[in-house]
Amino acid sequence: xxxxxxxxxxxxxxxxxxxxxxxxxxxxxxxxxxxxxxxxxxxxxxxxxxxxxxxxxxxxxxxxxxxxxxxxxxxxxxxxxxxxxxxxxxxxxxxxxxxxxxxxxxxxxxxxxxxxxxxxxxxxxxxxxxxxxxxxxxxxxxxxxxxxx
Amino acid sequence: xxxxxxxxxxxxxxxxxxxxxxxxxxxxxxxxxxxxxxxxxxxxxxxxxxxxxxxxxxxxxxxxxxxxxxxxxxxxxxxxxxxxxxxxxxxxxxxxxxxxxxxxxxxxxxxxxxxxxxxxxxxxxxxxxxxxxxxxxxxxxxxxxxxxx
DNA sequence: CCAGTCCAGTTCTATTTTAGAACCAGACGG
DNA sequence: CCGTCTGGTTCTAAAATAGAACTGGACTGG
Numbered sequence: 001x002x003x004x005x006x007x008x009x010x011x012x013x014x015x016x017x018x019x020x021x022x023x024x025x026x027x028x029x030x031x032x033x034x035x036x037x038x039x040x041x042x043x044x045x046x047x048x049x050x051x052x053x054x055x056x057x058x059x060x061x062x063x064x065x066x067x068x069x070x071x072x073x074x075x076x077x078x079x080x081x082x083x084x085x086x087x088x089x090x091x092x093x094x095x096x097x098x099x100x101x102x103x104x105x106x107x108x109x110x111x112x113x114x115x116x117x118x119x120x121x122x123x124x125x126x127x128x129x130x131x132x133x134x135x136x137x138x139x140x141x142x143x144x145x146x147x148x149x
Numbered sequence: 150x151x152x153x154x155x156x157x158x159x160x161x162x163x164x165x166x167x168x169x170x171x172x173x174x175x176x177x178x179x180x181x182x183x184x185x186x187x188x189x190x191x192x193x194x195x196x197x198x199x200x201x202x203x204x205x206x207x208x209x210x211x212x213x214x215x216x217x218x219x220x221x222x223x224x225x226x227x228x229x230x231x232x233x234x235x236x237x238x239x240x241x242x243x244x245x246x247x248x249x250x251x252x253x254x255x256x257x258x259x260x261x262x263x264x265x266x267x268x269x270x271x272x273x274x275x276x277x278x279x280x281x282x283x284x285x286x287x288x289x290x291x292x293x294x295x296x297x298x
Numbered sequence: 299c300c301a302g303t304c305c306a307g308t309t310c311t312a313t314t315t316t317a318g319a320a321c322c323a324g325a326c327g328g
Numbered sequence: 329c330c331g332t333c334t335g336g337t338t339c340t341a342a343a344a345t346a347g348a349a350c351t352g353g354a355c356t357g358g
Contacts, residue, residue, distance in 0.1 A: 012262050013250025014180050014243060020254065022173060024345090031163045034288050040306055050346045055307060065253075077354060078305065086253050091288045092276040093249055094163060096242040101162030104214075104235050105169065113161050118292045122281045127241040130274040131266045139183050139240045143267045173316090189335050199317050204336060226325055227334065 011146070020064045021090070025049055025057050030066065030087060031094050038073065038080040066090070096127050160295070169213045170239070174198060174206050179215065179236060180243050187229040215239070245276050 061067040066087040215236040
């Protein structure tokens, strides 16, 4: 491989995001964190991931500022991994992936988990990309402008 | 590795999405496709990816139904890779990653590309997760319900 | 306070995936 | 036809991964 290509200095925000969280496990760890998982052993059981990879991913996400290690929570002397504001901001990413998976990755009638409103249990509205004025936009209504600030 | 863990049969839509498009390159290929890239050589030049990986990723995305191969477009005898409706539906995922990257992966004032409205050039509104009734929701206002249909 | 067990890793090795270069075949252009 | 461009496939070395073994500190029961 010589060296896995680094996108960390790319001008495209999509590339830079994926450089940090675009690997096989990071977004699943973040999804579990949204679900309330916070302990090393819980992540490992939930994901079926090997401990070595989990440790390196957790430390990577902490270094990136997506997760933070906080002492205790239930009083024990161990660590909790909790979402930072930067990690919380990934919520739309997770929801977008979830809605796409629900719509396209299951056969009709095949059971799957669903994200619902906590009070009431009703499903969420589909994510919609909107203009600054609030108008719904399709992909072809948008264009990438290079190198703005 | 024995065998890379397969998430293709997971009950969680996030896991299933990532099983298909969660690798290092697939989402960047899709991003370029949204940007109008359609030829093998264009993808290769834009991404700096090796041809072997690009070929396997393109074929994987075609097998998944995200891209389709269509003959010609400019009349030549080669193939175009274009987004299918399933691929077009990834637009909110790309936008979510882009907005997160813009917000958290650049130093203040550091230049980056931006996705803007085609007519007018104004930036997009931030993606917001909403309830079925249209109310904006934070992560903690939602909960995962297991195994619904 | 001591042995046994659980939690949270680190280290090790075999296997898989990846990157990149070299190679190849079919269009295309003169 | 003959060189060149496009779109790949094949090859090898390097990197990432899974899984098991190992470690060491924290709780638990007696």
